[in-house]
Amino acid sequence: MLLLQFKLLPLSTALLYHNRLLASLAEDDLASLSPHLEPVGLRLGTVLIEPDQPICHAFFPEQGLGSVVANSQSGSGAEIGLVGRDGFVGTSLVLGSDRIPHQIFMQVGGHGHRISADALRQAFEASPTLRSLLLCYVQTFLIQTAQTALANASAPVEERLARWLLMYHDRQEGDELSITHEFLSLMLGVRRPTVTVALQMLEGARLIQARRGRVIVLNRAGLEEAAGEAYGPAEAEYARLISPLRRTA
Numbered sequence: 183m184l185l186l187q188f189k190l191l192p193l194s195t196a197l198l199y200h201n202r203l204l205a206s207l208a209e210d211d212l213a214s215l216s217p218h219l220e221p222v223g224l225r226l227g228t229v230l231i232e233p234d235q236p237i238c239h240a241f242f243p244e245q246g247l248g249s250v251v252a253n254s255q256s257g258s259g260a261e262i263g264l265v266g267r268d269g270f271v272g273t274s275l276v277l278g279s280d281r282i283p284h285q286i287f288m289q290v291g292g293h294g295h296r297i298s299a300d301a302l303r304q305a306f307e308a309s310p311t312l313r314s315l316l317l318c319y320v321q322t323f324l325i326q327t328a329q330t331a332l333a334n335a336s337a338p339v340e341e342r343l344a345r346w347l348l349m350y351h352d353r354q355e356g357d358e359l360s361i362t363h364e365f366l367s368l369m370l371g372v373r374r375p376t377v378t379v380a381l382q383m384l385e386g387a388r389l390i391q392a393r394r395g396r397v398i399v400l401n402r403a404g405l406e407e408a409a410g411e412a413y414g415p416a417e418a419e420y421a422r423l424i425s426p427l428r429r430t431a
Contacts, residue, residue, distance in 0.1 A: 246292020266353030
């Protein structure tokens with residue numbers, strides 16, 4: 183398979199978008215998509231995709247985090263994927279399907295752009311470079327979900343928490359993460375007291391500072407070490423196929 187490398191557009195163009203995929207578009211692809219991109223607010227709790235319902239729009243977050251949640255028939259749920267400014271919501275549209283069995287909602291509010299499913303499909307089919315870029319993102323997302331399965335199966339909760347905080351940190355500016363114990367409980371699939379203990383362990387190691395409704399990353403390198411083997415492969419694949427996931431300067 184031909185592997186295309188994607189480079190960020192010149193600064194004047196990249197400044198238009200904080201979403202890494204939109205900022206990586208070739209000029210012709212940007213011209214093709216721009217008329218169909220609609221700015222949209224993505225408030226906390228906004229549901230972007232409902233389970234087993236037709237997907238009408240894809241979303242390219244500029245700020246905030248979308249959570250892909252699998253729900254059981256009993257009503258319990260667990261996060262299986264995370265998307266922010268690194269990607270887009272609605273990957274099934276470029277894989278030939280118009281629905282998924284999972285819910286995707288904003289667990290951290292923000293804003294972004296949306297595009298109709300038909301417009302995205304038409305642009306995807308017309309442009310080999312756009313098609314390759316979006317499918318490369320799908321590849322990284324699949325690896326992310328595989329790493330989540332690995333972490334859930336074998337990693338202690340403090341490692342899983344460290345990994346999740348790093349993933350959030352990767353997808354925003356600054357070191358302050360707005361998040362509640364309730365959301366962390368859902369994301370990690372554990373009870374709130376367990377989240378509290380895990381936060382205290384990371385805080386005791388001086389990796390983070392936990393406050394009501396927020397976590398401040400104090401030691402990024404130490405947090406990566408605490409996350410163990412589950413963090414890193416998906417991020418390396420994103421850097422290989424698209425661009426570094428987190429800006430270092």
